[in-house]
Amino acid sequence: MTVQVLLPGVLAALVGGAKHLDVEPTGGTLADLLDALAAEHPLLGRRIRDETGQVRRFVNVYVDGDDVRFEGGLAAKVRDGAEVHVLPSVAGG
């Protein structure tokens, strides 16, 4: 399966400026997708998740428009052809 990951500019800079990445996870969950992403792009993976595997507090992930916090978190289902947005949350200063 192939999933399209959409990145904000600040993260795209870590992968040569690409704001869209086609990722081929080995399973159908968000954890599988992020594992595959991190294997290919470790710096990018580390920006999104900490070393325990949790998505960082101020990082938002949407699968086909749905916030994964309400869809099972890392266990959220990711279908073949899904669009996954990674975005900074409303925070900062």
Place this chain on the structure above:
Amino acid sequence: MTDLLAIGTRKGLWLARSDDERRTWTLDGPHLLAQEVAAVSIDTRLPAPRVLAGIQYGHWGPTVMWSDDLGTTWQETDHGAIRFPEGAGAALARVWQLRPDTADRPGVVWAGCEPHSLWRSTDGGCSFELVRGLWDHPHRKTWEPGGGGGAVHTVLPDPASERVTVAMSTGGVYVSEDGGNEWEPRNHGITAVFMPDELPEYGQCVHKVAVDASGPDRLYAQNHFGVFRSDDAGGSWTSIAGGLPADFGFPIVSSPTTPGTAWVVPLVADIQRVPPDGRLRVHRTRDAGGTWTELGAGLPDASWTAVMRDAFCSDAADPTGIYVGTRDGCVYASADEGDSFTLIADHLPDVLTVRAVKLP
């Protein structure tokens, strides 16, 4: 010769340099713009000086970055220089301290981090290993976070032995005599006003510890209320706060060359973290805390700012230079051990850390 001062702030890093024996300074930056730089060090043991920065990417987490060209370019380790091992059940929250070891321990850099942890690098800060002796210490679960988070914020490797001293908020002072395997608390005499037993074995909120120039056994501590000295490597502590306008504060800095000389920046109290009478002042002792002298030439009156625990440092020059960074984004430099100060930077984000070196 160039004197270099690294200034880590809430929103980036600045480098100040002086090429005229610290009379004038030029400011270069921001580097790492919009990143919090809570820890910085300049490792002069390498052919090119390495600036190491413990940063917080905001949304994207903490890490260590380094520059071997004084900030022009920055590198980081793909998988993270500091990364809790699988099974530790923890994630790095913040890098509080980066401390290169001595010249005869090339490549060794220590890091103090949040959650309470000590790390050691043997490759100049590119990767660190968790010091398990402290992480696995049975006291660790009782170390509460202070207001800024629970962290090892002070790391003092002894250049002449395997002794390593750390300080934590909270937790207090712990010492290892074998390079980090075994640790014991050394807080006898340091107060903990926030605990029922005000003189516990451990659990104190020690804000900073500095080593006197006379040798590794004499230490100074700025505590969460109280300024203390130990003459036996932390075995016991006595108050040296007499003569100060307040015994609260965060940094304490010792002279690297003159025994008995140290400096503090008093604040009124924990719930009033401003200078007494709204006057930013440094206080200096020449007799290991027996007496204190207020120093204010060049420092502001009508100032309600504060100085963070690492936003005060000395250099290794003669006479000793001292550098004070404030939460309102000013940096004051003194080339005469605090007798007079010059404003060398202002309107920066709040200053979290300063470190000074002379470039070889």
